[in-house]
Amino acid sequence: MAPEPLTVIVDGIAVRVAPGTTLLEAARAAGAEVPTLCFDDRLAPFGACRVCLVGLDGGERPVASCTTLCCDGAVVDTRDPTARRVAGAVVELVLSELPAAPAAHTELAAVARSFGLDPEAGPDAARWTGATHARALDDRHPYLVLQHELCISCGRCVRACDEVQGAFALTATGRGFEANVTAGLMGESFQEFSCVSCGACADTCPTDAITEHLLIDLAPKGAA
């Protein structure tokens, strides 16, 4: 017998969900838009970006909807002013850590726009400014390029590599503001490590820190 479904109210709309459903899943099922950066529905929730904050049961403290499970009768407010204010400030902090504005087509740029922030404005437009990540390009892989300075440590590439592909070619490194990702442990490029060139990392990266070399760049020099 299937377990009894739970009823959750999202922005005034009742939805029935199975036990074990997260607030984020319930909110999206109710048609609410909840922005996220470290979330990818192919991967286990991570709870790092804090952009999915929502109000819960009228409480003062917003909760991360991706890692909070639904209780029967839960009242979720995706427009809770405190949650929106704090999540927007987090996105502003993220824009302040990149040495240049994220490309307009990236998920990060779209999330910034959803908070009314201008992703094109560059790091100095944030309320809090300071160090940005040093530029460091790893283009040793035949198909994939890693621009470390665009990495926001969302862990999606590492988790995609581990959880979807099972290749374990990428790893998170450093701590605090120095957190980043790397291929292998000893400074190898990921192709030398266990990378199978599936591109799952580039596919999920919300900032283009990992991208595929454009095919055109791979064409032999001088080819028409």
Added chain:
Amino acid sequence: MKDADLKGRGGAAFPAGVKWGFVAGTTPADGQRVVVANGDEGDPGSYIDKHLMERRPHLVLEGMALAAFTVGAQRGFVFVRSEYPDSLPALRRAVAEARAAGLLGANVLGSGLSFDIEIHEGAGSYVVGEETALLASLRGLRGTVSARPPFPAARGWHGRPTLVHNIETLANVPFIAAHGASAYRALSPGATPGTKLVCLNQRFVTPGLYEVSFGTSLRTICDGLGGGLKDGHTLKALQVGGPLGGILPASLLDTPLDFAPLAEHGCMVGHGSIVAFDETTDMRALARHLMKFGADESCGKCFPCRVGLRRGEELLDRPGPVDRAKLEALLETLELGSLCAHGDGLPAPIRSLVEHFPHELELV
């Protein structure tokens, strides 16, 4: 344990008896549960667990064994801060002695129960004192925090129900087992049950580790036990309970050392360190130092703390006035956005400084 109302001494003050109930109430598929003693003690100015691990290791091991017996655990670990080179051999020696006496290992004292303890050396990170990061580090993984739930009590070490306790919490358990809950409560009449170890920093005439009843006033602790400040200096403020604790100005020295009265002033008992600042301390420099500590030690998992503490450090580091609205919006983002009590707690001392020393912070 529930009657004794032992509150966790690692900082969060969670009732130990309730946590034991959670772990005992689990139904692990293989019947295996784990007890972990948190000896990562990273709070600057704190050396309570160090003392217990080096001078009273059997008290800690006995507390673990009693906990294991109660919740049904077969394995135990002590996670020891890497900066404590003397704690490791002291604990290892005590484990060997306990095994030789039949108190650890298979079939403890012929009871049919088995419980053994491994001593594990940490790798030098403040946030690895946080329980989910500690369990990751114990498995050889990167020491970053994980979202709870699942709590370690449900899914901890290698997915097994795991009871994580601070060293001092565990050192309280043998007294409770031997003398009962009412004797334990009687140690601090009218206040939180039991006693608290506190340690005073080098600014005091007689710095050191003291055991006090809850409810003892900070004045008694600082002037009576600590003998006041050295070299004729006067007390400006205290930071109680570690870097995530609020800062109490000297004018509030009559506040009792206990959870509720300290919380009224935005402070906490925390793990029990008492760091005095004298009249020569520049509070802007202190605020900057705390933010720098926070930024340097951030595990880097969640975005508000990873970027926000660095921005906080930079905001206070730039010479000249500090924009109060910007600072307060940043503190709110850290408090309400962070995944763990590191990013969420560091604003507390900054808020105290904003409240009590706004001119020194040059807020505009």
